Amino acid sequence: xxxxxxxxxxxxxxxxxxxxxxxxxxxxxxxxxxxxxxxxxxxxxxxxxxxxxxxxxxxxxxxxxxxxxxxxxxxxxxxxxxxxxxxxxxxxxxxxxxxxxxxxxxxxxxxxxxxxxxxxxxxxxxxxxxxxxxxxxxxxxxxxxxxxxxxxxxxxxxxxxxxxxxx
Amino acid sequence: xxxxxxxxxxxxxxxxxxxxxxxxxxxxxxxxxxxxxxxxxxxxxxxxxxxxxxxxxxxxxxxxxxxxxxxxxxxxxxxxxxxxxxxxxxxxxxxxxxxxxxxxxxxxxxxxxxxxxxxxxxxxxxxxxxxxxxxxxxxxxxxxxxxxxxxxxxxxxxxxxxxxxxx
Numbered sequence: 001x002x003x004x005x006x007x008x009x010x011x012x013x014x015x016x017x018x019x020x021x022x023x024x025x026x027x028x029x030x031x032x033x034x035x036x037x038x039x040x041x042x043x044x045x046x047x048x049x050x051x052x053x054x055x056x057x058x059x060x061x062x063x064x065x066x067x068x069x070x071x072x073x074x075x076x077x078x079x080x081x082x083x084x085x086x087x088x089x090x091x092x093x094x095x096x097x098x099x100x101x102x103x104x105x106x107x108x109x110x111x112x113x114x115x116x117x118x119x120x121x122x123x124x125x126x127x128x129x130x131x132x133x134x135x136x137x138x139x140x141x142x143x144x145x146x147x148x149x150x151x152x153x154x155x156x157x158x159x160x161x162x163x164x165x166x167x
Numbered sequence: 168x169x170x171x172x173x174x175x176x177x178x179x180x181x182x183x184x185x186x187x188x189x190x191x192x193x194x195x196x197x198x199x200x201x202x203x204x205x206x207x208x209x210x211x212x213x214x215x216x217x218x219x220x221x222x223x224x225x226x227x228x229x230x231x232x233x234x235x236x237x238x239x240x241x242x243x244x245x246x247x248x249x250x251x252x253x254x255x256x257x258x259x260x261x262x263x264x265x266x267x268x269x270x271x272x273x274x275x276x277x278x279x280x281x282x283x284x285x286x287x288x289x290x291x292x293x294x295x296x297x298x299x300x301x302x303x304x305x306x307x308x309x310x311x312x313x314x315x316x317x318x319x320x321x322x323x324x325x326x327x328x329x330x331x332x333x334x
Contacts, residue, residue: 011233017194023312024249025189026281046323060272064280066178067258070273075331077272080247080283082191091234105227105244105316106237108323113231114193114314116247116283120324145190147281149272151331156213156275157287158325164242164318 009101011092017113018088026082028145029067030060030131034138039085042141045108046119049137055124056138058146060131067149068131073123076152079135082145083115106164117144120152176268178259184280185255193249195312196234197227197298201305206252209308212275213286216304222291223305225313227298234316235295243289243319246302249312250282273331284311287319 006012034056036042043049058079060068071077090111094101104112117140125134133149173179201223203209210216225246227235238244257278261268271279284307292301300316 013230015230020192020194022192023195024193024251024282024314025187026191026193026283027184027187028190029280063180063182064258064272067270067272067280069259069268069270070331071270072331076326076328078285080281080285084191091231092236101236103234103236103238105231105234106318108317108320112315113196113234114247115191116193116315118245118247118285118317120326147191148279148283150275150285151273152326153275153330154326154328155330158327159243159287159319159321160325161243161321163320163322164237164239 006090007094009094010090013089013091016089026147028082028147029064030058030146032081032138032140032142032144032146033057033059034140034142036140037142039141043139046137046139049139054137056135058133058135060133062131065128065131068128071123071126073126076120076122078150078152079119079121079146080148081117081119081140082147083110083117084145085141086110086115088113088115116147173257174261176261177257180256180258183256193314195249195314196231197225197313199248199305199307199309199311199313200224200226201307201309203307204309206308210306213304213306216306219304221304223302225300225302227300229298232295232298235298238290238293240290240293243287245317245319246286246288246313247315248284248286248307249314250277250284251312252308253277253282255280255282283314
């Protein structure tokens with residue numbers, strides 16, 4: 001946690017979601033194996049991760065492996081991760097190179113009330129018995145929990161246009 | 168819960184995630200207001216929802232409203248919802264019109280170990296003080312909790328190609 005610092009103009013929540021009872025619970029269905037062991041070397045987004053050219057994998061734990069039936073090598077999936085090493089209480093943030101602070105819901109920062117990450121990746125290998133999914137790249141630290149996998153559907157999920165300004 | 172039935176060839180988990188202690192917890196940051204009060208009338212996906220031509224909204228609760236700073240009318244967001252009325256224990260499912268059963272991670276079904284829904288919608292109105300976000304359409308029941316909002320970034324999130332076969 002100490003890797004994250006609160007910068008000037010950032011706003012913390014009065015009640016830290018990390019310390020709340022919670023309104024619902026998640027179970028970890030597996031974990032990511034990635035080349036990135038420390039935050040300083042971890043790509044900040046998937047574009048950077050792909051440029052590094054390092055593959056990664058997801059290992060789904062035994063009870064949930066049957067859920068992989070129907071996935072295919074070459075298809076894209078949406079991984080939902082659980083940023084287990086991120087703060088949850090910064091509601092307005094000022095990314096290092098941003099000129100003005102922004103609300104967390106206008107950012108893809110891992111620091112958010114519910115630390116769910118969204119990563120669209122391509123399946124490069126698949127072993128249903130071992131629960132192993134090879135993926136082309138990932139912007140997550142080694143060992144990060146995974147809470148869901150969904151098929152990426154271009155007819156539903158693909159939209160063109162300019163990005164909301166990010167930093 | 169009784170609205171969901173287990174069909175032949177479907178597989179239930181031995182340990183229901185809904186009854187587990189959980190590995191992490193979520194807080195509800197708001198709720199969806201939608202025209203759909205009952206499951207029978209609710210569109211099955213966002214394409215269907217858009218065809219119905221009914222708008223909807225999200226109300227973010229007071230503590231989290233500062234997180235909306237930087238969002239803009241006309242831009243797309245990714246809503247992460249919490250399917251609070253769905254079962255969590257079906258790991259292999261046979262959608263009504265499918266020929267063969269599929270794993271939950273190859274489906275966008277609301278019935279999944281962690282009941283997180285993903286919805287890409289366009290912001291049609293925005294009131295930061297009231298925490299109100301107008302959206303073009305939604306495939307969620309009225310009152311469904313929201314756990315996260317992220318900006319949709321075409322450069323990161325848009326990919327073409329055929330859909331994994333869905334039903």
